[in-house]
Amino acid sequence: MRKQWGYPLTAIALSSSLVFTGCGSNESKTTSEVKPEAASQSEQKTAAATTPELDAAIADYHKWVIEQTDLFVKATDGFTQAVKAGDIEAAKKQYAPARMYFERIEPIAESLGDFDPWLDAREGDVPAEEWRGYHRLEKALWETKSVTGQEKIADQLLQDAKQLRVKVESVEIDPLMLVTGAVELLNEVSSSKVTGEEERYSHTDLYDFAANVQGANEIFKVLQSSVANKDPELAKEIELRFQELDQALAPYQKEQGYVLYTELTEPEVKKLSQALDALAEPLSKMGTILGG
Amino acid sequence: MNRQTETSQKKLTRRDVLKMAGIGGIGLLVGAGGMKTFFPQLAQAEPSASAAASKDGIIPFYGKNQAGIITPMQDFISMAAFNLTTSSLEDVRKLFQSWTVASARLTAGQSVDDEIDNPHLPPVDTGESMGLAPMKLTITFGLGASFFDDRFGLKSKKPAPLVDMPRFNSDEINPDWSEGDIVVQVCSDDPQVAFHAMRNLARIARGKAVLHWMQEGFQRTASADPSGSTPRNLLGFKDGTNNPIASKPKLADEIVWANSAESPSWMTGGTYMAMRRIRMRIEVWDRSSLEDQEATFGRHLHSGAPIGKSGEFDDLELGRKDSTGKPLIAPNSHVALAHMDGKVKILRRSYSYSNGMDVKTGQINAGLLFICFNRDPRKQFIPMQQKLASADRLNEYITHVGSGLYACLPGAREGGYIGDTLF
Numbered sequence: 001m002r003k004q005w006g007y008p009l010t011a012i013a014l015s016s017s018l019v020f021t022g023c024g025s026n027e028s029k030t031t032s033e034v035k036p037e038a039a040s041q042s043e044q045k046t047a048a049a050t051t052p053e054l055d056a057a058i059a060d061y062h063k064w065v066i067e068q069t070d071l072f073v074k075a076t077d078g079f080t081q082a083v084k085a086g087d088i089e090a091a092k093k094q095y096a097p098a099r100m101y102f103e104r105i106e107p108i109a110e111s112l113g114d115f116d117p118w119l120d121a122r123e124g125d126v127p128a129e130e131w132r133g134y135h136r137l138e139k140a141l142w143e144t145k146s147v148t149g150q151e152k153i154a155d156q157l158l159q160d161a162k163q164l165r166v167k168v169e170s171v172e173i174d175p176l177m178l179v180t181g182a183v184e185l186l187n188e189v190s191s192s193k194v195t196g197e198e199e200r201y202s203h204t205d206l207y208d209f210a211a212n213v214q215g216a217n218e219i220f221k222v223l224q225s226s227v228a229n230k231d232p233e234l235a236k237e238i239e240l241r242f243q244e245l246d247q248a249l250a251p252y253q254k255e256q257g258y259v260l261y262t263e264l265t266e267p268e269v270k271k272l273s274q275a276l277d278a279l280a281e282p283l284s285k286m287g288t289i290l291g292g
Numbered sequence: 293m294n295r296q297t298e299t300s301q302k303k304l305t306r307r308d309v310l311k312m313a314g315i316g317g318i319g320l321l322v323g324a325g326g327m328k329t330f331f332p333q334l335a336q337a338e339p340s341a342s343a344a345a346s347k348d349g350i351i352p353f354y355g356k357n358q359a360g361i362i363t364p365m366q367d368f369i370s371m372a373a374f375n376l377t378t379s380s381l382e383d384v385r386k387l388f389q390s391w392t393v394a395s396a397r398l399t400a401g402q403s404v405d406d407e408i409d410n411p412h413l414p415p416v417d418t419g420e421s422m423g424l425a426p427m428k429l430t431i432t433f434g435l436g437a438s439f440f441d442d443r444f445g446l447k448s449k450k451p452a453p454l455v456d457m458p459r460f461n462s463d464e465i466n467p468d469w470s471e472g473d474i475v476v477q478v479c480s481d482d483p484q485v486a487f488h489a490m491r492n493l494a495r496i497a498r499g500k501a502v503l504h505w506m507q508e509g510f511q512r513t514a515s516a517d518p519s520g521s522t523p524r525n526l527l528g529f530k531d532g533t534n535n536p537i538a539s540k541p542k543l544a545d546e547i548v549w550a551n552s553a554e555s556p557s558w559m560t561g562g563t564y565m566a567m568r569r570i571r572m573r574i575e576v577w578d579r580s581s582l583e584d585q586e587a588t589f590g591r592h593l594h595s596g597a598p599i600g601k602s603g604e605f606d607d608l609e610l611g612r613k614d615s616t617g618k619p620l621i622a623p624n625s626h627v628a629l630a631h632m633d634g635k636v637k638i639l640r641r642s643y644s645y646s647n648g649m650d651v652k653t654g655q656i657n658a659g660l661l662f663i664c665f666n667r668d669p670r671k672q673f674i675p676m677q678q679k680l681a682s683a684d685r686l687n688e689y690i691t692h693v694g695s696g697l698y699a700c701l702p703g704a705r706e707g708g709y710i711g712d713t714l715f
Contacts, residue, residue, distance in 0.1 A: 179412060
């Protein structure tokens with residue numbers, strides 16, 4: 001999950017420069033507030049860039065997001081029931097697959113308020129007394145190895161997931177959100193999955209890795225014809241790099257899921273990371289469809 | 293257009309700045325300080341962007357030979373090896389074509405390519421050399437032996453001198469710091485200009501080639517030593533006193549440039565680069581006496597003169613003996629062994645490196661990024677290194693930890709590209 005969350009996607013571009021300032025997330029809020037000019041500028045541009053073709057792409061994507069969120073609620077229901085029943089083995093089994101639905105649509109969830117910290121905060125991302133969501137239960141399942149007293153956390157998690165489902169129904173998606181969202185998903189992988197920091201207790205990082213990539217691929221699929229119209233070479237290259245990344249991930253598939261991240265050697269991690277960079281570079285040029 | 297003139301002549305409009313603010317980095321500047329503080333900085337950049345300054349410090353990229361070989365050494369190096377992830381020769385061709393165009397622009401002090409006026413795209417150039425002078429940037433490309441395996445159908449074109457580097461005595465070679473399909477040597481009188489070039493070349497390669505290793509290096513800068521005397525390595529000794537003067541065409545042909553006697557015709561104008569990452573045991577060296585240090589090198593520390601002489605460039609005269617009949621310059625000293633009876637010469641172009649602290653030992657992780665060019669490493673670098681590895685007194689203080697041998701391609705003419713004689 002992102003370290004700064006809860007701001008509209010138009011402010012995402014700012015977070016890259018914040019990294020260098022060492023600001024906390026409180027300060028980043030201030031920064032985004034004192035920059036209304038730049039934000040409105042890009043909004044205007046985006047509005048101008050919308051076409052019937054892009055509108056159709058957005059509608060397709062929105063439909064897919066709703067489907068994913070439906071599945072997310074269903075999977076979270078199953079997972080939290082297992083937790084509440086004290087069935088640690090069943091809960092562990094459902095944990096990583098359930099999270100994948102969320103990881104695929106993460107940029108949308110981030111644009112809808114505090115869902116990302118509620119559902120996906122890692123220990124230390126938020127003040128201890130506010131920590132809830134999947135990773136809190138991850139720690140209980142893998143580290144503490146006891147789910148006693150976690151019923152409230154489980155209930156809250158399911159409630160948050162349902163609330164997300166309500167919100168995605170009416171989420172406003174614009175072309176810029178799609179374009180930046182695809183790259184954001186891959187940057188998520190680069191910054192926390194590749195390093196193995198996301199799933200520090202369960203080591204199921206490859207599930208998140210694959211889900212983020214699938215989420216980016218879904219965005220590319222709905223934009224593919226627009227990209228191909230503007231720059232056929234670019235569309236071809238992105239498609240090829242998605243295939244190559246799939247191939248790079250393939251050896252780590254196991255049964256319905258993936259091997260533990262700790263089973264990967266350093267050279268294997270490096271190879272995955274470099275395949276991801278090879279995809280993210282051309283993907284970051286999808287903004288070409290939004291015009292100058 | 294020069295990087296300096298580019299910034300000032302384009303005269304960013306307020307709208308441009310707003311657009312940039314939307315993209316990233318500068319956004320914070322504007323947010324924190326406001327427009328008033330931002331614009332004066334732009335204005336200040338103008339006076340320095342004189343046309344005369346833009347002519348300075350450009351080493352032409354195109355030519356019969358690649359620059360960065362016999363051209364004078366710059367102050368800094370950024371060096372990397374890449375491994376190809378594509379198995380298509382057409383992709384390799386495209387990569388070298390893109391690299392050639394980018395390198396010609398970068399060495400002329402320009403950005404990597406013209407910017408596209410679309411705020412929704414990442415900037416074409418990464419930007420950290422904006423407003424900086426060309427700073428004698430050179431970019432030199434070479435191919436490792438692995439490039440000539442089965443992938444690209446070029447096995448039969450592999451030059452005979454491009455052998456696998458043999459294992460030398462006491463080598464502790466780490467494969468992570470060795471070899472690679474392609475080597476790129478970037479040198480400049482400014483470390484940020486060098487880094488910028490390497491970074492943008494790596495960016496261009498994404499999807500076709502990945503970084504295999506990367507190492508930066510330095511020597512004393514020209515401003516620290518305007519007289520341009522022989523630089524010292526991190527053991528404190530002058531390094532490169534006997535380097536052949538490569539600006540003499542006859543010597544360069546004899547020592548450096550590939551010759552049809554042993555190299556294929558596509559290598560005409562090319563050369564072979566040997567790279568050795570040599571870790572120096574700095575702490576151990578610092579505990580050895582001056583006498584011991586000088587005997588190890590065979591030269592005096594301060595003057596750089598051969599033992600028993602006073603001038604740096606005095607003849608070695610290896611046969612000289614002291615009053616007890618012992619050779620003044622020990623036969624196993626570095627200078628005596630590297631002399632090779634004056635028969636074997638290489639062109640050295642090495643830089644010092646420091647990679648901070650060795651986390652295992654808490655010692656300084658530093659040494660020499662040894663680079664040399666020669667016409668046929670089988671007859672020059674390899675026999676010389678065999679001799680040094682077997683007997684050099686210096687081996688007590690150094691360890692070779694990385695290694696590579698590369699065929700440096702001929703230069704490209706304008707309109708052509710690096711590697712066009714081969715691909």
